[in-house]
Structure formats: structure tokens, C-alpha cells
Amino acid sequence: MPLALLRRTLVAGCLLAAGPLAAQSWPMPEWNSQSSAVTPALQALEAYAFPARDDATRAGVRSDALLVIKDGVIVYERYAAPTTAQTPHLTWSISKSLFASVLGVAYGEGRFKLDDAVAKHYPPFSAHPDVKLGHLLNWASGLDWQEDYEYAPLKSSVVAMLYTRGRGDMAAFTAEHALGAIPGTRFRYSSGDSNVLGASLKSMVGEQAYANYPWSALFEPLGITSAVWERDASGTFVASSYAYLNARDLGRVGLLMQRDGRWGERQLLPPSWVAFNRTPFANYRPDPQKPGEAVPGGQWWLNATLEGSARPWPDVPDDAFAALGHWGQGLYVLPTQKLVVVRYADDRDGSYSHNELLKRVLNAFGEQP
Amino acid sequence: MIRRRPFLSAFLLLLVGLALLAWSNRVHLASFPGIVGGYSAKEYCSCRYVSGNPAEYCAGYVKLYLPLSAFHDDAERKRVTARGLGSSQTAAWLDARQGCQLQSQADPL
Numbered sequence: 265m266p267l268a269l270l271r272r273t274l275v276a277g278c279l280l281a282a283g284p285l286a287a288q289s290w291p292m293p294e295w296n297s298q299s300s301a302v303t304p305a306l307q308a309l310e311a312y313a314f315p316a317r318d319d320a321t322r323a324g325v326r327s328d329a330l331l332v333i334k335d336g337v338i339v340y341e342r343y344a345a346p347t348t349a350q351t352p353h354l355t356w357s358i359s360k361s362l363f364a365s366v367l368g369v370a371y372g373e374g375r376f377k378l379d380d381a382v383a384k385h386y387p388p389f390s391a392h393p394d395v396k397l398g399h400l401l402n403w404a405s406g407l408d409w410q411e412d413y414e415y416a417p418l419k420s421s422v423v424a425m426l427y428t429r430g431r432g433d434m435a436a437f438t439a440e441h442a443l444g445a446i447p448g449t450r451f452r453y454s455s456g457d458s459n460v461l462g463a464s465l466k467s468m469v470g471e472q473a474y475a476n477y478p479w480s481a482l483f484e485p486l487g488i489t490s491a492v493w494e495r496d497a498s499g500t501f502v503a504s505s506y507a508y509l510n511a512r513d514l515g516r517v518g519l520l521m522q523r524d525g526r527w528g529e530r531q532l533l534p535p536s537w538v539a540f541n542r543t544p545f546a547n548y549r550p551d552p553q554k555p556g557e558a559v560p561g562g563q564w565w566l567n568a569t570l571e572g573s574a575r576p577w578p579d580v581p582d583d584a585f586a587a588l589g590h591w592g593q594g595l596y597v598l599p600t601q602k603l604v605v606v607r608y609a610d611d612r613d614g615s616y617s618h619n620e621l622l623k624r625v626l627n628a629f630g631e632q633p
Numbered sequence: 634m635i636r637r638r639p640f641l642s643a644f645l646l647l648l649v650g651l652a653l654l655a656w657s658n659r660v661h662l663a664s665f666p667g668i669v670g671g672y673s674a675k676e677y678c679s680c681r682y683v684s685g686n687p688a689e690y691c692a693g694y695v696k697l698y699l700p701l702s703a704f705h706d707d708a709e710r711k712r713v714t715a716r717g718l719g720s721s722q723t724a725a726w727l728d729a730r731q732g733c734q735l736q737s738q739a740d741p742l
Binding site for chain 2: 347352354419424426427429492493494496497
């Protein structure tokens with residue numbers, strides 16, 4: 265080969281290698297799909313996720329949707345009736361993580377700081393002047409909140425908030441709770457904390473922009489068209505519980521997080537914001553009674569290894585993180601494997617295991633790209 | 634009194650205890666009956682008109698251990714009313730982005 269041609273070939277090769285943007289697959293506008301060969305590992309995944317369904321007893325693992333995205337390409341997709349690829353499925357508490365991504369855009373626009381007092385943006389919190397936005401994001405407001413609804417429906421704060429006393433104004437209902445701990449010192453999972461974030465966005469972006477903000481800030485840039493976000497009677501987004509998206513659209517948020525807040529050539533979320541989402545709350549202490557519980561970050565859940573305890577999902581890499589919701593909803597991100605997994609479900613007992621599902625996903629799709 | 638009527642005394646004490654317990658939980662107790670109707674109306678409305686699932690599926694989806702005494706799905710206006718524990722609640726579909734919301738006044742059943 266003549267020297268000049270060799271040099272040109274080398275230069276072209278270097279340019280290709282240096283241009284990951286060009287080589288990366290993005291759902292712009294639609295997802296690329298690639299069908300996977302039916303391997304024993306894939307059959308094992310399906311056997312776990314989609315066993316025969318019994319709607320009379322509602323027992324066992326009951327997946328409504330399972331979507332696996334590998335480096336921006338759909339490699340597996342299955343739905344169980346009546347859920348389809350078009351169904352905007354209830355995400356329950358995945359909403360909290362979605363709202364954190366909405367807030368991340370506002371953060372990038374300089375509309376708030378993590379150590380701002382909540383009261384600066386949401387005046388009813390003047391009763392709790394020491395609670396900061398960062399505390400809410402870590403579910404560490406210190407408010408005496410009762411999230412449990414399976415065993416204590418009478419005193420459950422979340423049931424009262426969603427369905428009875430609190431439903432007119434969920435953030436105000438939360439603000440009426442007394443402090444039970446010094447803000448920022450104790451993790452206590454609280455849908456109330458998330459809805460105060462929902463109300464705080466109002467003054468950050470202004471009443472006018474608020475109603476459209478999740479769309480203008482997050483959904484439209486990502487090409488999400490199926491989103492519904494319900495509000496309470498005061499007009500505040502129910503950031504804790506009531507966002508609906510189809511599985512493919514939820515996968516877009518997963519890909520955004522897998523790629524550190526970047527969407528195509530646009531840095532939609534500041535990398536520092538995603539890093540905060542993925543940082544364990546410093547004062548979190550795992551409960552030895554509940555070894556499978558993921559570690560709280562900034563409105564996201566982490567498979568982090570903390571000192572003195574095993575990682576929550578032992579068969580899953582410790583950089584994995586997730587948005588998780590009631591009855592088995594899950595958006596899992598495995599950055600090293602470049603995997604995003606969306607699972608919608610109607611699990612009514614506790615038999616579903618995040619670790620087991622992800623272990624089987626990794627067996628089927630986990631090889632390094 | 635306590636020695637002569639031990640059972641009656643214990644019963645009265647239990648009553649006083651229950652009354653105190655009810656009083657200290659009066660806020661929770663007062664709102665409790667609204668849970669069944671509120672949950673059923675809201676989650677049925679969203680299942681049906683936000684997610685677009687079939688009516689029969691949504692009825693099974695919101696089924697609780699406590700039965701509803703009345704239920705009405707006004708499909709034309711997309712308003713769902715459910716009655717349980719003596720309390721009626723209505724959820725209404727607002728628009729394509731806002732989905733369903735519980736209303737402060739229940740529709741007459």
C-alpha cells in the first residue's frame with residue numbers, strides 16, 4: 265500500500281474511533297430494534313418474568329411489560345394483555361425519579377441549589393426552616409411521616425395524602441407534619457417529601473411555565489409523547505406517584521441516565537446532577553433485616569455497596585441504579601453493561617425479586633459490547 | 634366494685650380505653666371511610682381513561698378486600714363514582730395531560 269493511502273486510512277480510522285456520537289444509537293425519533301436469538305438464557309428470563317398468570321388469586325410474578333435496551337437499541341420487548349407498546353402505564357413511585365430528572369433541568373438552568381431552604385421556594389415550609397431541598401431529595405426531611413400502607417392503613421400518611429385528607433393539596437398536607445428528627449440526619453422514605461418537591465418547582469419556574477414544564481424540560485427533548493402526569497386539586501404535580509408513560513418512553517429516561525444526562529449532542533441534565541442522583545445518602549444505614557433493599561440516592565435507588573453490608577442485589581454490578589415503584593414497577597440502569605431495563609407489572613405479593621430478574625437479564629444480554 | 638363485679642369492671646375499663654384510643658385517632662378515623670371510595674374511583678378512572686384498559690380489567694384491578702356498595706362509570710363524561718364504607722367519591726378525567734383527579738364533591742349515584 266502506498267504510504268499516502270495508508271496514512272489516509274489511518275486518519276479515517278482515528279476519526280471513526282473519536283466520534284462515538286456518530287456511532288451511538290439514539291431513539292431519534294424512534295427506537296432501533298434488533299431481534300435476539302432464542303437462547304436458553306432468554307428462555308430462563310421469560311420463564312421468570314412471564315409465568316402463567318392467575319387473575320383470580322393475583323399471586324406470583326405478574327409482568328405487564330418487559331423491555332431491554334442495549335446501548336440504545338431495543339433487544340427484547342414483550343407485553344402481557346391488556347398492556348401494549350402504546351399503553352401509558354402507571355409508574356407509581358418511578359414518578360419520583362422522573363420528577364428528579366425534571367428538577368435536574370431546572371437545576372441546570374440555575375433555578376435552585378441543593379442547600380436552599382425549602383421555604384425559599386415553598387413558603388408553607390417556613391414552619392420547618394431547616395429543611396433543605398437536598399434533604400427532600402434524599403427523603404431525609406425529618407418529618408414524622410408514615411409511608412406504610414400495607415399494615416397501617418388507618419395512620420398511613422400516604423393513603424391519607426392520595427385519597428382522603430391530603431388529596432386537595434398534598435404538599436400542604438405534608439408540611440403540616442411535625443418534625444420527628446433533625447432534617448438531613450435520618451432517611452425515611454416519604455411520598456410527602458417528593459410532593460413538596462413537586463410544589464417547590466412552581467415558584468422556581470413560575471406559575472405560567474409550571475403546568476408545561478415536565479414536557480418542555482424533559483419529555484419533549486427526549487421525544488416522549490405518551491406522558492400523562494396527574495395533579496392534585498391545587499394544581500401541583502403528584503410527583504410521588506402519578507406519572508404514566510409507555511414502556512418505550514420510560515426507556516428514553518433510562519438511556520438519558522445511562523449516558524450521564526446527555527441526549528444526542530445536548531447535555532440535558534448536568535453531569536453533577538446525575539452524580540448526585542447516584543450518590544448514597546450519607547446518613548443512610550441499611551436495615552440488616554431487609555438485605556435486598558436498595559440504597560437511597562437523590563430520588564433514585566442504588567445497588568451500592570456500603571461499609572459493613574453486602575450490596576442489595578448481589579448478582580448485579582454495584583454501579584446499577586433504578587427508579588422503583590409500587591407493585592413491581594422498575595426502570596433499571598446498568599451503565600457498565602450499557603443496559604436499560606423497563607419493567608411494568610401488577611405484582612400483588614412480595615414474590616418478585618429485582619435481583620433475580622436482573623440476573624437473568626444479565627445472563628441473556630450482559631456480555632460486554 | 635372491682636372485686637364484686639370483675640367482668641363488668643374489666644369491660645368498662647376496656648370501653649374507656651377504646652374511647653380514648655378513638656379520640657386520639659379521631660382525625661384518622663374521620664377520614665378513613667373515604668379511602669375505599671376514593672381509591673376505587675381514582676384508580677379505576679386512571680386505569681380506564683389514562684391507560685386505556687378495558688372496563689372489565691379495571692374493575693378487577695381496583696378490587697379490594699372491602700366491597701363497594703355502589704359503583705358508576707359515566708363513560709360519556711369520564712367520571713367514576715364509587716361508594717364504600719358509607720362514603721361516595723368521584724374521580725373525573727380532566728384532559729390528555731392531566732388524567733384523572735378526585736373531586737371535592739361526589740356525583741349523586
